[in-house]
Every structure is written in C-alpha cells, then in structure tokens.
Amino acid sequence: MNADAFLAAVKGKLIVSCQALADEPLHGAEVMAKMAIAAKIGGAAAIRANGPSDIRAIKAAVALPVIGLYKQGDSGVYITPTFDAAAEVAEAGADVIALDCTLRPRPDGSRIDELLARIHRELGVPIFADVSTLSEAQAAAEAGATMAAPTLSGYTENSRAQDNPDFDLLADMIATLPIPVIAEGRIHTPAQARRALDMGAWAVAVGSAISRPRTITARFARTLTVV
Numbered sequence: 001m002n003a004d005a006f007l008a009a010v011k012g013k014l015i016v017s018c019q020a021l022a023d024e025p026l027h028g029a030e031v032m033a034k035m036a037i038a039a040k041i042g043g044a045a046a047i048r049a050n051g052p053s054d055i056r057a058i059k060a061a062v063a064l065p066v067i068g069l070y071k072q073g074d075s076g077v078y079i080t081p082t083f084d085a086a087a088e089v090a091e092a093g094a095d096v097i098a099l100d101c102t103l104r105p106r107p108d109g110s111r112i113d114e115l116l117a118r119i120h121r122e123l124g125v126p127i128f129a130d131v132s133t134l135s136e137a138q139a140a141a142e143a144g145a146t147m148a149a150p151t152l153s154g155y156t157e158n159s160r161a162q163d164n165p166d167f168d169l170l171a172d173m174i175a176t177l178p179i180p181v182i183a184e185g186r187i188h189t190p191a192q193a194r195r196a197l198d199m200g201a202w203a204v205a206v207g208s209a210i211s212r213p214r215t216i217t218a219r220f221a222r223t224l225t226v227v
Contacts, residue, residue: 001095003126003146006046006065007180010203013045014193015067015182017207018058021050024214029057035211036062048205052092059093067128067205068094073107079130079152082108083118090123101129101140101148102156113143120144128182132159134172141179148177149184149205165192167199174200188219 001009016039020026026035029051036047036058048067049055055068068089069080080086080099089097097119101112116127129140130151136158137148150173153159153166160166165186173181183196184205193204208215 001065003096006095006126007147007202009065010045010182012197013203014043015046015048015184015203015205016042016044016210017048017184017205018054018211019048019050019207020212021071024212026213029053033057033061036064039210040064045203046095048098048207049094052088055089055092055094065095066093067096067098068092069098077102077104077106081106082110083115083122086115086119086125087123090125094125096126096128096146097123098128098130100152101131101143101145102133102136102152102158103139104156112139116140116143116145130184132156134169134176137173137177137181141177145179147180147182147202148173149182151184151205153185162186164188165196167195170196170201171199 018032018035032054040062046065047058049058050069050071055066059066070085070089071078072081072085077100086097126146129145129148131137131148132152140148150166150169153169154161170183180202182203182205183201187193187206188209196204
C-alpha cells in the first residue's frame with residue numbers, strides 16, 4: 001500500500017493501537033491479533049502494532065492497513081530506533097513505519113534525516129513520525145516523513161507533561177506542516193477524538209483507552225479512590 005492509498009483509507013477515521021508490552025497480561029501476537037479483529041468490527045480503519053510477530057499476526061487476521069513500529073528498550077529513543085528495526089517492521093508486512101522522530105540522540109548515533117532518507121531509499125515504506133514538539137515535527141516533514149503525530153508530547157524533556165491530549169501542539173502542527181497530521185497521545189474519550197478531527201486532524205489514533213484493560217481499569221480505580 002502506497003502513501004496515498006493509506007492516507008485515503010484513514011482520512012477522518014479511527015486508528016486503533018493494539019499493543020501490549022511483555023509485563024502486560026494481554027502480551028502476545030495471538031491476543032493482539034484478536035484485539036485487532038475486535039477493533040475492525042468496531043469500526044477501526046487501521047491498526048498500529050508493535051514488533052514483527054504482532055505485525056505478522058495482525059496482518060494475517062484483518063484486512064486493514066497496519067502502522068508498524070518496534071519498541072526496543074524502555075527509555076530515550078526506543079520506538080523503531082534504528083534502520084535495522086525499521087527493516088524488521090517492513091519485512092513483517094507493515095504498510096507504514098512509525099518511529100521516534102524527536103531530535104534526541106539515537107542509539108546508533110544516526111541523525112533523523114539520515115534515517116528517514118535510508119528508509120525511503122531502501123524500504124520504500126511511508127513514514128509516520130512520532131514527535132513531541134513543533135520543531136521536531138517540522139524537521140521530520142523536511143526530512144521526508146509522510147505524516148506526523150504529537151505522540152511523544154509529554155514524554156520527553158522538551159515537552160510539557162499533562163494528562164490530556166496536547167491540543168495546542170496538535171493545532172500548531174495542523175497549521176504549520178505540509179503533511180497530514182494524525183492526532184495521537186492520551187486521547188481518552190470519543191469527545192476528545194471528535195475535537196481533534198474538528199480541529200483538522202487527518203485521522204485519530206487511540207491506544208490505551210481502547211486496547212489496554214489494565215490502564216482503563218486503573219483510571220477508573222483512581223477516580224473512585226477516596227482521598
């Protein structure tokens with residue numbers, strides 16, 4: 001699937017992130033494939049998935065585009081941090097490669113513009129840029145990212161931590177970037193998703209609020225705790 005076909009498939013629609021890390025009860029490719037089936041039945045237009053095994057299982061289970069990434073490590077740049085990680089995502093069948101496009105040091109010392117150029121040249125797969133600031137988004141767009149999202153806002157030293165979506169950054173990206181902007185990051189409710197689309201987001205990606213029961217339960221439990 002080329003970039004134009006992917007963007008047409010998700011425009012104005014919901015992307016569901018089906019991910020479970022090793023310490024989560026739902027971890028495993030078979031479970032994530034079933035989660036993707038449930039998301040498709042519910043109306044998802046695409047799936048975001050982590051790791052080659054999950055990507056392969058989901059591609060076999062649903063006829064939806066898959067945004068693939070590969071989390072390696074748990075701090076710093078760990079979302080598809082290297083070309084080798086991106087190559088594994090592409091080989092697994094991902095239609096789009098998502099990666100950390102912040103300007104932080106990468107584990108292999110590469111620059112983000114070098115990495116994006118190599119992905120285009122050798123893999124030929126559209127790139128989904130996860131960023132935390134407007135300057136990072138602009139740099140990613142200049143380097144050839146196909147689309148960008150404020151996924152990492154609140155998770156880097158250059159961005160402000162908050163509980164809700166970074167609508168300010170989303171608005172700045174929509175107003176500034178020459179590429180489609182996907183709303184992603186701490187979208188907890190349908191109303192927030194609707195607000196993002198109304199602001200001009202190309203599509204909305206939701207993860208924990210849909211596909212992570214442990215996180216959903218914890219939010220309810222915290223709200224009900226008597227202080």
